[in-house]
Amino acid sequence: MFDYVIIGAGFAGSVIAERIATQVNKKVLIIEKRNHIGGNCYDYKDENNIIIHKYGPHLFHTNNKEVFDYLSNFTDWRFYQHRVLAFIDGKNVSIPFNLNTLYEVFPKTIAEKLENKLLGKYKYNSKISILSLLKEKDDDLKFIANYVYEKVFKNYTAKQWGLKPEEIDAQVTARVPFYISRDNRYFTDKYQAIPKKGYTKIFEKMLNHPNIKIMLNTDFKEVCQLKDDEFYLFGQKFEGKVIFTGMIDELFNYKFGELPYRSLDLKLETVDKEWFQKVATVNYPNDYDFTRITEFKHIHPANSKRTVILKEFPKPYEIGKNIPYYPVFTKENRELYNKYKKMAEKTKSLILVGRLAEYRYYDMDDVIKMALKVFEEKVK
Template sequence: MKRTPSGSYDYLIVGAGFAGSVLAERLATQLGKRVMVIDRRPHIAGNAFDHYNEDGVWVHRYGPHIFHTNAQRIVDYLSQFTEWRPYEHRVLAQVNDQQVPIPINLTTLNMLYDLDLDETQAAEFLTSRAEPVENIRTSEDVVVSQVGRELYEMFFRGYTRKQWGLDPSELDKSVTARVPTRTNTDDRYFTDSFQIMPKDGYTALFENLLAHPNITLQLGVDFEAVRDQVDYHHLIYTGPIDEYFGYQLGKLPYRCLRFQHETLNQEVFQPVGVVNYPSEDVPYTRITEYKYLTGQQHPKTSVTYEFPTDQGDPYYPIPRAENTELYRRYRALANATPGVTFLGRLGSYRYYNMDQVVGQALATFEYLAEAHAGDSLAPVDETRVS
């Protein structure tokens, strides 16, 4: 990449996903800053990228992205760039030759055990199977203490081992701490106040976010190739924090994904948008059918099989104490590096939902705006804005 004729940018933003694109929009429109956004991929929208495949079916290239939030301010902000369609996500799990709702609810229990429980009886059933754990430290502890070992084995152990490449007994309790168990028949995967999808898709939303004359976009560009060729005052880095520092303290472990996309000559493949496969005998963790998510009408349908792996693009920071400690050491390096702000999942080494990334980016913008008002651009401490 060559320098632009006008010479320099106020900000160079690495990454055209939610974190980078939201900050670019705010800096350009609210502060009048000149911003260059680069991404090593040939498209915008990061992992939320969606498109029409060669058969004309609307798909998510990097697996299902479901927007849900309780934050009115996040919805209000994004509504400037998209209209919405309502979508309540439902997931089934393939267990014992049948597909049952997950999270576990009243219907799940009645189907699995051929019972006719009501809500009170379902609560008593789960209590009778729960195994008290004095000191809850791991993901296994969380689930076993809530639903007992049998349901843990059915739904969680195999799925977690495939997803993370580790047994739940080796993973921090945060992995399953937010997994709900319900005693009613609510079969929605999420219970957030807002459960919606961009009407025209995520890519269109990002096109609108980045459609400002102060924003220059360069795709298929790696930061290392241009870091000394672009003049800029401040860097926003949403890539892996350890990569920025040349892995000098060691690599932060991530779990990666491989996607197998297929288009089928039929209108519908499965009864819901996602079916999980907890059994370790099945190599993939889930199958997604996108027409449920997008609402598209089409004579064909597209599905994606998801295979967790150790190789490929980083997706999920692995929540273990030693990894958190290594990240803290990189965080200290970051805080001692002037003129650079790290954020997003990879820059923060933390699993964020999409609304959380947007919230972090908006909070970071407010911090930067205050710094501009004081004519200071000290490194942003991620713990203050996440």
């Protein structure tokens, strides 16, 4: 009846389903816990006629032509270059921190001095890690490195990961760059674009195929079982391949313990004016409890007198209470993950792919690239 079972209808599951249906003409059953397809990329039009990204703002950007061309089969694009400001010392200034930002933050004389020092030392359009700036002997370079680290990264990272500022691993965060440039864009990838009608339409188009059946609102545990390294579907042994994009610890009933994730409380607000802020996203590294505010009209233009904004409040993930968004990368967690992975390898028909199943932070383009690769190498 079905040749493949896929658990999860995000990009990982949907791309593989689409490939199976169209490239090898086999039948797929997708099982998805939520009441919609699209995973964390799901969006919808609200009562203000504004497209909202339900699980946080999603900006597509890639240098991978193959991925861009593949997605272009399912959508027209709006060519959009993402801008982010950061609220620093009472002012919204451009980030990634670059030469323009110097002039936005400091009095002109200081900005000029810093700019000249930087340009004297580094190539224009290069990205210099804060870490290497801190190692410079020059006091001005040290000063600017410290400033960026303290004002832009330290507290933001602490909020995001729920750490005290002193717990932040300076070595890691100091890898973030100072951008010796006047380029104010948040990303510099070759392909930056927004699907004209939103992401959900992409998934609808991908999955609209007679070979693909979808069960929404269905936790895989309701209809599948892994027993003695064999996979069962609707109580019958399932002979085909199983592509799993959910949480690997859940698949094994948390046998070795829980893999930690960060979650977010996402608070949507409708504001009764035409615009709320100058750009799509403003980060709040030091103020308030949210990390950033996104205004969706900048991402998807809309004909509305109101505007909708989203505040993101980071939280620990708790099973059944909120959604696991970001894996927490520590050596310990990686080892725990590997235990599960080894366990999974015993079930020959099982293929793990995606953000949750691989416990990796994937951007959309990465996960699509990986899904296309997994299809070629392991699925078809």
